[in-house]
Structures are given as structure tokens and as C-alpha cells.
Amino acid sequence: MNKKSIxxxxxxRVMADVVRFNLVxxxxxxxxxxxxxxxxxxxKSRQFDLVITDSQMPRMKGEEFCAxxxxxxxxxxVPVIMCSAKGFELNAERLRTQYGIERVLLKPFSPREVLAVVEERLNGAAVVNGL
Incomplete structure (x- = not known):
């Protein structure tokens, strides 16, 4: 069985390393x-099964990246999960409609929460709590 790629x-970097560590x-x-x-x-050179993106990043923000x-x-x-700082308000419904973003996670979130959402999306489980 091939590993799913994310x-x-x-x-x-610290946030990325924590999430990466738990997913690996x-x-x-x-x-x-x-x-x-x-x-x-x-x-553009590699296919992934799922994408997790921050909303606020330098050079290209998460929403622009999703577009x-x-x-x-x-x-x-491909399922996309967007992460955002609690203080930054995102319109989850607009993101879902416009870019197909399946879930918005607010920081700080637990690595267990990220893993649960990833497994839910990649295993095709039904959405219980919406966005």
C-alpha cells in the first residue's frame, strides 16, 4: 500500500515541524x-493526496495559493485544509464555495485535531461538524 502524501x-517553521512530525x-x-x-x-511537479495551508504567509497568502x-x-x-490564527476571521463558507476548502482549523490547534481531520478527509469519512 502506498503512503498517502500531504x-x-x-x-x-515550528508549527510546520510539529504538524509534519505527527503526520509522519x-x-x-x-x-x-x-x-x-x-x-x-x-x-506543479508532484501530486499530493491532501494539502494543508496557512492563511497568512509571506509572498503568497493561503487564499491566493488555493486559487x-x-x-x-x-x-x-484534492482536499485542502486551511489553518488560521484565531484573531484572523475567515469566511469558511466562502472559502468552501470559492476554493473547495474543506475545513478551516483555528490556531492554536492540537496535533491530534489535525491528524483526525486529515484521516477523515483521506478515508472519506462523513463530515460531522461541518467546517
Missing amino acids: LIAEDN RAGFEVVVAGDGLEALEIT ELRKLANYQD
Whole structure:
């Protein structure tokens, strides 16, 4: 069985490392990009099963990254999870409608919460709590 692969676009290295560590420990293959622009370049040469992106990053913000990601034929249906600082308000419904973002996680979140959402999305489990 092939490992499912996940791309993390996160400019906070500590946050990226914590999420990566927990996903790798759970058996996923994980690649980390330091911002949306780097993540977009990676997606042009490699296919991932799921993408986790921060909303506020330098060079290319998460929303712009998602807009560009959805233009790529092989990424139109890939699950995307967006993370955001609690103080930064996101319109989750608009993000779902416009970019197909399946879930918005507010920081600080637990590594267990991220893992649960990833496994739910990759195993096709029904959404219980919506966004």
C-alpha cells in the first residue's frame, strides 16, 4: 500500500515541524513548503493526496495559493485544509464555495485535531461538524 502524501504550506517553521512530525508518525509522507509560492511550485511537479495551508504567509497568502492550486487540473478535487490564527476571521463558507476548502482549523490547534481531520478527509469519512 502506498503512503498517502500531504503538502504543508506554513511559514512558521515550528508549527510546520510539529504538524509534519505527527503526520509522519501516523504513516503519511509529508513535504513542507515555507509559503504559498513555494508550495505552488512543488505542486506543479508532484501530486499530493491532501494539502494543508496557512492563511497568512509571506509572498503568497493561503487564499491566493488555493486559487492557483484549483487552476491545476490534477488539484481540482484534492482536499485542502486551511489553518488560521484565531484573531484572523475567515469566511469558511466562502472559502468552501470559492476554493473547495474543506475545513478551516483555528490556531492554536492540537496535533491530534489535525491528524483526525486529515484521516477523515483521506478515508472519506462523513463530515460531522461541518467546517
